[in-house]
Amino acid sequence: MLELSILGFLAEEPLHGYELKARIKALSGHVRPVSDGALYPAITRLIKAGKLDEHAEPGASAAPRRILSLTDKGREDLLERLRHPKPVEITDQVRFNTVLSFLRHLPDRREQAEVLHRRLEFLTAPTSFFYEDGRPVRAEETDDLFRQGMLRVARATGEAERAWLTEAIAALDQPS
Template sequence: MLELSILGFLAEEPLHGYELKERIKALSGHVRPVSDGALYPAITRLIKAGKLDEHTEPGASAAPRRILSLTDRGRADLLEHLRHPKQVEITDQVRFNTVLSFLRHLPDRREQAEVLRRRLEFLTAPTSFFYEDGKPVRAEEAEDLFRQGMLRVARATGEAERAWLTDAIAQLDPPN
């Protein structure tokens, strides 16, 4: 997801490393913080792979800044990743939000809708945080107050997301 975030933010505009880190942190930092020890090696790998370009600009009042921009190869990689996210990027809420953050860069509305359909299909399957005799436990069935709370919040969030996904898919790929 770090590489997707790097490619996605640089698809919007060239940035220096600190600005890029701050944007990634704003997107998912409270849940999955990004360290310099992860970010800068990832940037180096993407430069070596020809997906990013870098040049140096003078700093405002400090040392020169390394400005990063997306190459054509990087843009193609971003689009391919958005077209075909891994299953965990569909099922994991934080990872899906990262995909969703950059899905607008995918130019084909039907392809955008297909990614949303995958998420909607996942959210439609019966599931729970807790199971009894192999069956999902619903909020009304949980005896523990705190588990009831988890299940009620998850149900409300899931209902809202399914409604939005249904609307978005209809707008992106209306039925004939």
């Protein structure tokens, strides 16, 4: 997801590493912190793979800033990642939000809708945090106040997301 975030933010505009890190942190750092030890090696891999360009610009002080920009190869990689998210990128909320953050870069509305369909399909399958005899436990079926809270919040969130996904898919299915 780190590489998707790097490619996605650089598809919007060239950035220096510090600004890129700040944007990634704002997107998902509250759940999955991004360290320099993960970010800069990922940037280096993407540069070596020809997906990013790097050049120096004068900094505010004496040190020059490394400015990163997306190459055509990087843009194609971004689009491919958005067209075909991995199953975990559909099922994991934080990872799906990262995909969703950059899905507008995918130019084909049908492809955008297909990604949303995959998420909606996942969200319509019965599930729970807790199971009894292999069956999902609902909030009304537990006496544990705290588990009830978890299950009720998850249900409300799921209902809201399913409603939005349905609306978004319908909008994408309309002629532009």
